Amino acid sequence: MTVVITPTMIGQVVISGLLAGSLYAMVALGLGLIFGVMRVLNVAHGPLLMLGAYTTFWLFHWVGLNPYLSLLVSMPALFVVGVVLQRLLVRRVVDAPELSSLLLTFGVSIATVNLAQLAFTSDLRSVEYLTGSFVLGPFAFSKSRVIACAFALVITAGAFYFLQKTRLGKAIRAVSQSREVAQVCGINVQGIHMLAFGVAAALAAAGGTLIAVMVAIQPEMGQVYTFKSFLVIVLGGAGNYPGALLGGLLLGLIEQLSSLFLTTQVNEAVAYILLVLVLLVRPTGLLGGRSS
Amino acid sequence: MTTPLWKLVGAAAIAVALFAASEAHAQAPIKIGASLSLTGTYAQPGTYQREGYELCADHLNAKGGLLGRKVEFVFYDDQSMPATGVRLYEKLITEDKVEAVMGPYSSPITEAVANVSEKYQKVMVSPLAATTSIFKKGRKYIFMVISPAEAYLEGLIDIAAKRGLKTVAILNEDTLFSKASAVGVAEIAKRKGMQVVFQEAYPKGNTDFSALLTKVKAANPDVIAASTYFDDAVAITRQMRELNVNAKMYGVTVGGDLPKFYELLKQNAEYVYGSTQWEGTLPYPGQKEFVDSYQKKFGREPVYHSAAGYAGCIIYAEGVKRAGTLDSDKVREQLLKLETRTFFGDYKVDPDGFQVAHKMVMFQWQDGKKATVWPDDLAGGKVRFPTPPWNQR
Numbered sequence: 127m128t129v130v131i132t133p134t135m136i137g138q139v140v141i142s143g144l145l146a147g148s149l150y151a152m153v154a155l156g157l158g159l160i161f162g163v164m165r166v167l168n169v170a171h172g173p174l175l176m177l178g179a180y181t182t183f184w185l186f187h188w189v190g191l192n193p194y195l196s197l198l199v200s201m202p203a204l205f206v207v208g209v210v211l212q213r214l215l216v217r218r219v220v221d222a223p224e225l226s227s228l229l230l231t232f233g234v235s236i237a238t239v240n241l242a243q244l245a246f247t248s249d250l251r252s253v254e255y256l257t258g259s260f261v262l263g264p265f266a267f268s269k270s271r272v273i274a275c276a277f278a279l280v281i282t283a284g285a286f287y288f289l290q291k292t293r294l295g296k297a298i299r300a301v302s303q304s305r306e307v308a309q310v311c312g313i314n315v316q317g318i319h320m321l322a323f324g325v326a327a328a329l330a331a332a333g334g335t336l337i338a339v340m341v342a343i344q345p346e347m348g349q350v351y352t353f354k355s356f357l358v359i360v361l362g363g364a365g366n367y368p369g370a371l372l373g374g375l376l377l378g379l380i381e382q383l384s385s386l387f388l389t390t391q392v393n394e395a396v397a398y399i400l401l402v403l404v405l406l407v408r409p410t411g412l413l414g415g416r417s418s
Numbered sequence: 419m420t421t422p423l424w425k426l427v428g429a430a431a432i433a434v435a436l437f438a439a440s441e442a443h444a445q446a447p448i449k450i451g452a453s454l455s456l457t458g459t460y461a462q463p464g465t466y467q468r469e470g471y472e473l474c475a476d477h478l479n480a481k482g483g484l485l486g487r488k489v490e491f492v493f494y495d496d497q498s499m500p501a502t503g504v505r506l507y508e509k510l511i512t513e514d515k516v517e518a519v520m521g522p523y524s525s526p527i528t529e530a531v532a533n534v535s536e537k538y539q540k541v542m543v544s545p546l547a548a549t550t551s552i553f554k555k556g557r558k559y560i561f562m563v564i565s566p567a568e569a570y571l572e573g574l575i576d577i578a579a580k581r582g583l584k585t586v587a588i589l590n591e592d593t594l595f596s597k598a599s600a601v602g603v604a605e606i607a608k609r610k611g612m613q614v615v616f617q618e619a620y621p622k623g624n625t626d627f628s629a630l631l632t633k634v635k636a637a638n639p640d641v642i643a644a645s646t647y648f649d650d651a652v653a654i655t656r657q658m659r660e661l662n663v664n665a666k667m668y669g670v671t672v673g674g675d676l677p678k679f680y681e682l683l684k685q686n687a688e689y690v691y692g693s694t695q696w697e698g699t700l701p702y703p704g705q706k707e708f709v710d711s712y713q714k715k716f717g718r719e720p721v722y723h724s725a726a727g728y729a730g731c732i733i734y735a736e737g738v739k740r741a742g743t744l745d746s747d748k749v750r751e752q753l754l755k756l757e758t759r760t761f762f763g764d765y766k767v768d769p770d771g772f773q774v775a776h777k778m779v780m781f782q783w784q785d786g787k788k789a790t791v792w793p794d795d796l797a798g799g800k801v802r803f804p805t806p807p808w809n810q811r
Contacts, residue, residue, distance in 0.1 A: 129616055129636045138661070142628035248461040250649060252682040258808065259660045268660035341625050342652050342682060346458065350625075385629030390620040391592055393629075 131386060134264045139382040145271040147378020152278040153333035153351055154358035155285055155370040156326035162302040162365040163322040164220050169231040170211075171355055172348030173238035174327045178204050178334025179343045180246060186253045193253050193339050194277065200335045201328040208327025212320045220319065235349070242345035250342040274336035281332050282371060285325070289367055298322055302365065357401055363411025372413060447488035448744065450475075450731075451510030452520040455527065458498025459623055462648045462676055463723040464523040467546055468493060469716050470727025471520060474735070476715070484735055485742070492516055500530035507534040517744050520731060521560075523723070524647075525549035525567065525595035532560050541737070541749045545730025546723060549598045553772040559746060561753050562773040563730045563765065564722075567595045567671075568602025570693045571643050573780025573792035574669040575603060577691075577801060579610035583640035583666055587616035589630065589654065590645035599645040599671050615639050624650065627657045635663045648673030652682050659686050659808050666804035667691060669780070676721050680786055687783045689805040694779055696722040696762050697790055699798055704761035729762035 157171045181200040185191040191199075215234065219227040256273065259266040289295040300308040301318045309315050333351065341347070358377050362369025377397060384396040404412065452471060455464030475489045483489055492514055496503040503522050510516045511534065519535055521528050521544025528547035535542040536557050544552075545563040548570070553562050575586065586607050590600035597619065604614050616637035620630055631654070634642060642665040644654055651673035658668070673679055674692025683690075698709045698720065708728065712720040720728075734749075736756060741748040757766045757775070764775035780792035782801055789799025 129633050131633075132636065135632050135636050138632045139629045142626075142632075146626065146628075243457055248457045248465075250462065250652065250678060250682060252652075254682070254684050257656065257659055257686055259662055261662055261809075266660065266662040268657075271660070341656075342649060344461075344649075350623075381626065382629045385626075386632065389618055390624055390627070390630050394621075 135386060136383075138265055139386045140379065141265060141267060142271075143379040143382035144375055145268070145275045145378070146381070147375035148275040148278040148282070149333055149336060149374070150351075150354050150358050150377050151371045151374025152282045152285075152329055154355035154362075154374055155282060155367060156329035156333075157352070157355040158359040158362070158364065158367060158370045159298070159322050159329075160326045161359065162367070163298060164216070164227075164319055165224070166216060166220060166227040166231065167224070167356070168216075168323075168326070169228065169352055170235040170238060171326070171330050172350065172352035173235050173242070174204055174207065174330040174348070175334040175337070175351050176242060176343075176345060176348030177207065177238070178331030179338040179347065180242065180251075180334075181331065182335040182338040183251050183253055183343050186255070187251075193255050193335065194273065197277070197332055197335050200331040204331030204334075205324040205328040208324040209320045211327070212323035216323060217316070217319065235352070239345050239348070246345060248344055248346075250344050252342050253338045255339050268340070270339040274340060277332070277336055281329070285329065286367065288325075294318075294321065298325075357397055359411075360401055361404055361412055363413040366411060366413045369411050369413035373411070376412075445487070447490040448484055448518065449490050449492050449514065449516040450518045450520055451492045451494075451507070451514060451516035453494040453496040453503050453506035453510070453522050453527075453531070455498040455523045456493075456495035459649050460498040460524050460527075460647060462678060463546070463672065463721075464498070466676075466721050466723035467523050467727035469712070470545075470720070470724040470729075471731050473712055473715055473724075474728045474731035477711070478731075478735055484738055485744070489735075491520075496522060496527060498524075498527075500527045503527040503531045504534055507531045511535075511538045511540065518734070518738075520727075520734065521545060521547055525552060525598070526593045528552055528560075529594055532557055535559060539746050541734070541746045541753065543730045543734040543737075543753070545726040545733075547595075549595045550772065551594075551598065553770050557771070559750055559771075561733075561767060561771040563733060563762075563776065564695045564726050565773060565776045565778045566602075567598035568605070569778050570599045570645070570671040571603045571669055572606050573693060573778065574641065574643055574667060574691050575606045575610055575612065577780070577792055577803075578641045578667055579607075579612055581803060583612065585613050585615045585637075585639045586641040586643055587634045587637050587639035587665075588614060588643050588645070589617075589634070590619050591622050591624075591647060591650055592619040593622050596645040596647070596671070600643075603643045603645065612641075620650070625653055627654050628661060631657055631661050631663050635661060640666045642668040644668070644670045646670045646673050648676060648679070652679060655683055655686060655690060662808055664805075664807040668805060669693065674783075675781065675788065677719060680783060685811065688785070688811065689782065689802060691780060691782050691791075692788070694722045694781060694788075695776065696725045697779060697781065697788065698725075699790060700763070700779065700796055702761050702763055703759065708761045725762050729760050729765075732760060733758070733765055 160168045178200040182196040185196045256269040259268045358373035362373030381393045384393040454468045478489045494506040541559045543561045548567040550566045590596040651670040669691030675694040680687045737749045737753040740752040766775035781788040791801045
């Protein structure tokens with residue numbers, strides 16, 4: 127009762143995998159950034175993505191704003207949320223044992239999801255904007271996913287450029303390499319922490335906005351992206367920013383190919399088994415070490 | 419020996435106090451406990467079910483309550499998780515001391531909490547549990563209201579077979595009800611001479627169906643039967659469109675009947691078949707009164723989950739009335755004997771509490787409305803067949 131797998135089918139799921147993977151990469155880059163700079167694993171990353179999705183939904187629903195244009199609102203809005211969150215809460219646990227920051231962000235995550243349930247109810251929402259697909263020969267390219275992928279690649283490239291070429295970006299990398307030395311060199315470490323958290327939240331928001339056009343929106347949609355992002359940064363190498371791109375695309379492919387060759391039920395298991403293998407064989411992630 | 423006056427006065431005072439207490443008890447409302455899925459993947463249908471219970475309590479109270487006492491529901495949210503449901507029913511029975519319970523939403527959660535209601539010997543009418551096995555485990559106090567899971571897509575297959583379609587692909591969420599329903603589809607298809615060319619399950623909460631649908635597309639079935647709840651029904655329909663997966667008929671079990679399904683998918687919901695336990699347009703007695711009062715109270719149309727919740731509560735109340743007590747064994751006896759036709763359709767159970775009289779119907783989304791297309795004696799509409807490919811809609 128199963129079907130014979132043909133090269134066309136493999137091609138189709140590779141397309142699906144890469145399209146999904148580019149989004150994973152962008153979202154995970156945010157999680158990786160916070161971890162790299164502050165050594166804090168932000169469990170609330172997914173819920174921030176959910177807030178980005180709701181921003182897009184409400185703007186689309188109330189004023190009919192084009193969902194892709196709402197990136198211009200959701201990213202700055204969540205940037206501010208990220209900065210405030212860092213200033214008010216996360217700052218207090220940056221130097222505390224890792225468990226404290228895990229507990230704190232876990233609390234923020236639960237609070238955010240529950241507040242969203244109160245404010246937005248758990249009704250499913252959708253941004254019915256671009257449905258359907260471009261059909262090229264035997265392959266179908268979902269319109270919303272192709273566009274999401276394009277935006278994700280551009281935004282990820284922008285984030286890399288920012289980190290590599292700009293003064294602020296260099297300051298962020300300096301802090302992530304050594305906080306003390308950066309401080310001695312006159313970098314405002316506290317400010318950089320806030321900036322990094324803001325940028326990370328904005329990346330999550332971008333993910334939320336793009337995903338809002340693809341799937342139904344509800345308050346609990348975000349958590350799964352926390353886990354996926356975690357997988358991605360471990361695969362790519364925690365603290366290694368280009369590693370996030372590789373990890374993201376890889377996760378997208380693994381999920382799709384294991385669903386194709388095995389079943390959808392095991393694709394998460396396959397991804398986590400791979401995670402364990404990477405941790406055993408190459409604990410620093412596939413791209414190894416820390417970026418410099 | 420004479421009794422001192424103070425002792426007499428004291429005894430009288432105690433007697434009065436006891437009498438007052440029992441009087442107060444008789445006046446206290448009957449608390450009925452239920453946990454429902456108000457958040458999580460089953461939130462949509464779970465909320466409708468709660469509204470059905472609420473309306474039922476209103477109507478009972480308007481007619482003088484139950485056994486002369488007001489009826490009051492105590493609700494909790496089980497977040498669509500069986501383990502949470504178990505904890506909440508324990509709490510309802512042991513801490514909140516409710517005198518009666520009603521079933522939660524969904525088969526997986528009912529299966530889990532039925533162990534609690536059985537342990538405390540509480541009758542539990544479970545209006546939204548459709549999996550046969552729940553009722554066939556020798557449980558004594560559980561009662562079924564809706565048709566079993568296996569029957570959900572009978573209409574889809576029946577229509578397909580009558581029109582000469584040959585092959586079917588089956589997808590299902592990997593949980594109790596959906597699995598049972600998928601097994602049912604496969605059996606009915608074989609019985610009607612159709613071939614199952616693909617069958618695969620996906621985990622609860624899955625949002626990406628691309629690889630699964632790629633396989634379905636390769637199997638090229640005439641009919642796609644998806645045993646879904648709600649979130650997954652929406653996602654599968656969207657992704658079928660995205661991946662250009664076409665079939666002559668495509669039907670879902672649960673979720674397709676909710677107005678939200680069409681709101682979310684708009685024109686992409688057209689031609690989709692769905693099964694339902696009830697529609698407001700079916701020719702049953704008391705239909706209009708239920709629909710009107712529901713709309714007045716909640717400002718939206720009832721769906722079958724609301725109607726089943728309401729009907730289950732009314733059936734339980736009928737059992738209590740006939741028994742003249744809340745005593746579980748006596749109510750049970752009455753519910754086993756009861757045969758009735760309500761606005762929701764027929765009720766009659768076998769000695770296990772398993773529903774044998776209620777009928778499923780099949781509808782198809784046509785121009786934003788649900789047209790009832792099966793079975794013939796209840797159908798008010800005609801099928802639009804076959805479903806055109808996505809690019810020709």
